[in-house]
Amino acid sequence: MANNTQAQTSNQQQKSTVFDVTDLNLWYGEDQALYDINMNIKQNEVTAIIGPSGCGKSTYLKTLNRMVETVPIVRISGSIKYKDSEIFDDKYKKEDLRTKVGMVFQKPNPFPKSVYDNVAYGPRIHGIRDKKTLDQIVEKSLRDAAIWDEVKDRLNENAYGLSGGQQQRLCIARCLAIEPDVILMDEPTSALDPISTLKVEELVQELKKKYSIIIVTHNMQQAARISDKTAFFLNGEMVEFTETDTLFSTPSDKRTEDYITGRFG
Amino acid sequence: MMGNIKEDKQKIDVQQMINEKKSTQNNLKIIEKIVPVFLFLCAALSILTTVGILFTLLRESITFFGEQGFFSFITGTKWNPWAGDFGVLPLITGTLQITVISILVALPIGLASAIFLSEYASDKVRRTIKPTLEVLAGVPTVVYGYFAVSFVTPILRSIFPEIGIFNALSAGLVVGIMIVPMIASLSEDAMNSVPTSLREGALALGSTRLEVALKVVVPAAFSGIVAATVLAISRAIGETMIVTIAAGASPNLTFDPLVSIQTLTAFIVQGIKGDTTFGSMIYYSVYAVGMTLFVFTLAMNLLSQYIARKFREEY
Numbered sequence: 001m002a003n004n005t006q007a008q009t010s011n012q013q014q015k016s017t018v019f020d021v022t023d024l025n026l027w028y029g030e031d032q033a034l035y036d037i038n039m040n041i042k043q044n045e046v047t048a049i050i051g052p053s054g055c056g057k058s059t060y061l062k063t064l065n066r067m068v069e070t071v072p073i074v075r076i077s078g079s080i081k082y083k084d085s086e087i088f089d090d091k092y093k094k095e096d097l098r099t100k101v102g103m104v105f106q107k108p109n110p111f112p113k114s115v116y117d118n119v120a121y122g123p124r125i126h127g128i129r130d131k132k133t134l135d136q137i138v139e140k141s142l143r144d145a146a147i148w149d150e151v152k153d154r155l156n157e158n159a160y161g162l163s164g165g166q167q168q169r170l171c172i173a174r175c176l177a178i179e180p181d182v183i184l185m186d187e188p189t190s191a192l193d194p195i196s197t198l199k200v201e202e203l204v205q206e207l208k209k210k211y212s213i214i215i216v217t218h219n220m221q222q223a224a225r226i227s228d229k230t231a232f233f234l235n236g237e238m239v240e241f242t243e244t245d246t247l248f249s250t251p252s253d254k255r256t257e258d259y260i261t262g263r264f265g
Numbered sequence: 266m267m268g269n270i271k272e273d274k275q276k277i278d279v280q281q282m283i284n285e286k287k288s289t290q291n292n293l294k295i296i297e298k299i300v301p302v303f304l305f306l307c308a309a310l311s312i313l314t315t316v317g318i319l320f321t322l323l324r325e326s327i328t329f330f331g332e333q334g335f336f337s338f339i340t341g342t343k344w345n346p347w348a349g350d351f352g353v354l355p356l357i358t359g360t361l362q363i364t365v366i367s368i369l370v371a372l373p374i375g376l377a378s379a380i381f382l383s384e385y386a387s388d389k390v391r392r393t394i395k396p397t398l399e400v401l402a403g404v405p406t407v408v409y410g411y412f413a414v415s416f417v418t419p420i421l422r423s424i425f426p427e428i429g430i431f432n433a434l435s436a437g438l439v440v441g442i443m444i445v446p447m448i449a450s451l452s453e454d455a456m457n458s459v460p461t462s463l464r465e466g467a468l469a470l471g472s473t474r475l476e477v478a479l480k481v482v483v484p485a486a487f488s489g490i491v492a493a494t495v496l497a498i499s500r501a502i503g504e505t506m507i508v509t510i511a512a513g514a515s516p517n518l519t520f521d522p523l524v525s526i527q528t529l530t531a532f533i534v535q536g537i538k539g540d541t542t543f544g545s546m547i548y549y550s551v552y553a554v555g556m557t558l559f560v561f562t563l564a565m566n567l568l569s570q571y572i573a574r575k576f577r578e579e580y
Contacts, residue, residue, distance in 0.1 A: 067469060072387065099471035109462035112485050122470040125480065171466070178470060 015042040017083075018182055018212045019064060024078035026056075026063060028071065033059045035236045037078070043181075046204060046213045048227035048244065050220055052259070056236040057216045058106075061184050064214065065101040066094045083181075099126065102180035106187040108167035110159035110174070115142075115151050118159050118170055122178035137177050145173035146203050165196025172203065183207065185215040189222065201226050220260060224248050232256045322559060325552030332546060338553060344516035344527070346536070346547045353557055355516035359433065359526035360561070363508055366437025366522060367444060367501040372494060374441075375448025376483075379490075382449070383456035384478040395450065402446040410510030413439040418511065425523055431513025434522035439511065440504050444497040451496065455489020456482050488573035495569030499562045505530040529558045 019041040026034040033056045049057045062068035080087045119138045142148040147169040189197040231241040240256045251257045341352015418435040467481045513525030536551035
């Protein structure tokens with residue numbers, strides 16, 4: 001944490017904005033799930049989103065790469081700018097956005113293919129076919145996801161033979177293979193055991209040097225451990241968004257204080 | 266509140282009630298023992314039937330091969346049982362023609378329908394189209410036969426004026442239409458059971474919906490699709506009514522789809538249609554042809570199991 005704080009103070013001025021969210025409202029049919037969210041997410045930071053179940057934090061995360069729109073009844077108003085481009089603009093293709101904004105899901109979801117093909121999937125669909133280039137990308141991504149040593153001898157085996165924790169790091173490697181700018185993580189450790197969780201958390205610390213990471217988590221200790229900034233969501237509203245240290249030590253909103261002290265949620 | 270209810274009602278001892286019930290139900294044990302035996306007999310029945318069919322086929326075929334020779338049967342290029350020519354190749358090429366044409370029609374259309382239904386159609390559209398498609402599977406094949414002769418053949422004649430009134434092309438096309446629902450419906454089931462999380466994973470990497478369908482869903486559902494296709498091929502090989510009506514009864518050793526042919530199945534119909542005397546060579550030849558048909562479908566099933574195992578993507 002001490003390191004994080006130092007990094008923040010020294011970098012605060014130069015850090016540019018990745019996501020600029022303005023007056024975001026979202027409905028599932030008639031039910032409003034997000035209310036007037038305003039948020040400014042900086043580059044090379046880990047932003048944690050915490051809050052009780054059903055508070056809209058996963059919905060919000062999936063809005064950032066427009067995955068939420070796979071639900072047909074979703075309606076959205078407001079604006080999200082990704083590096084100065086409006087992502088809801090008709091001209092901005094979802095596929096382009098998702099190439100820049102990768103995602104890791106709650107449950108590991110490797111494809112039923114070999115370890116190699118899982119990682120190579122992204123580069124391949126984006127037109128990289130050369131075997132040598134792919135080999136390099138696969139190795140680098142697996143190394144960056146801290147799983148290379150465990151799978152280097154079984155690259156051609158089905159990914160479903162890996163343990164849950166390995167599968168999740170494989171999914172992270174798959175995400176890294178197309179070198180996105182931002183990685184969205186939707187409770188990436190909730191299906192993992194404590195040791196795998198620790199590995200993923202360490203990985204997040206490593207990855208933030210190159211990527212901006214937005215992580216939804218149920219686990220407040222996890223948010224405190226790994227994030228630079230934390231947003232607290234409640235009933236579809238963003239109650240508070242500030243430096244992680246500040247949020248957990250001196251929250252400015254009563255509801256945040258109640259939640260982090262365990263009075264509800 | 267709780268206390269009041271306890272006082273009002275008499276005390277209930279659940280364990281004691283269970284014991285009382287048990288002691289009056291000794292026959293339950295017998296039922297527990299008999300039911301699995303009965304279930305096994307039901308399962309064994311279908312195996313026994315298969316064995317029975319195989320036995321009948323083999324017995325009569327062996328008589329036939331003893332008289333005519335196995336080798337001349339499978340290599341003979343002329344089939345005219347009434348003149349004593351028992352070369353089965355013309356029937357095999359006839360069956361192959363129908364099968365190939367029908368699969369060329371059914372596989373692309375069936376797969377495309379399945380992909381549309383599973384990956385693109387809304388729930389409402391799927392709920393409308395899928396049952397409609399399955400109605401097509403319920404149409405009696407004799408109706409398809411007339412459809413081929415009276416509707417498809419005239420259209421083909423306007424394209425190929427030299428086409429015969431009975432021909433392999435028309436019959437093959439219609440057999441293809443008949444098996445489209447089978448491929449579409451079974452493949453759609455296989456694709457639908459691919460977990461949504463895989464689609465999300467692919468979408469989140471910037472895949473288009475088409476890439477998700479072709480590079481994730483279809484490979485993951487591959488074994489199901491192969492199973493569907495092979496079932497459809499077996500169905501096409503065994504299809505009888507359409508080919509009897511629309512493809513004719515002229516065993517020609519040819520790969521020209523515009524002329525009349527005869528399939529294995531169509532000969533069996535012709536061979537047992539009454540004017541064949543029991544114990545004649547034609548009578549036995551029907552069984553030999555039946556045996557050939559059996560070997561073909563068996564080979565297809567084994568092939569499908571092999572392919573499905575080899576290319577399976579388990580999830």
